[in-house]
């Protein structure tokens with residue numbers, strides 16, 4: 001379980017650098033090419049000649065552990081998301097967006113590693129299913 005994204009800047013000659021969170025430099029470039037070809041006709045081969053990619057220091061909050069709709073996720077900052085929160089799920093490089101109301105602090109159990117966005121609601125559900133707790137050591141802490 002991990003956050004797989006890094007932040008890259010893809011620069012096309014004549015344009016400002018485009019921030020591209022991606023798993024690899026090649027994927028960052030391909031994502032930028034797809035955006036570029038919305039407005040300009042350009043083959044990928046030609047794009048490779050016109051562009052450069054470099055890994056850069058990610059902005060604040062990039063990769064922060066959060067819960068989205070109660071499930072573990074990582075925040076993706078540094079890209080345009082409007083009023084939405086950009087995020088990826090564990091081990092995924094597919095960037096998703098959700099309403100800020102769906103985003104909460106991620107809590108992790110010290111005893112068993114269970115993750116939830118709402119420890120109180122999580123315990124209520126466990127009780128409803130006939131369990132006392134997720135484990136005898138249940139101790140929910142905010143994910144570091």
Ligand SMILES: [Zn+2]
Nearest residue numbers: 109112134135
């Ligand atoms: Zn537990």
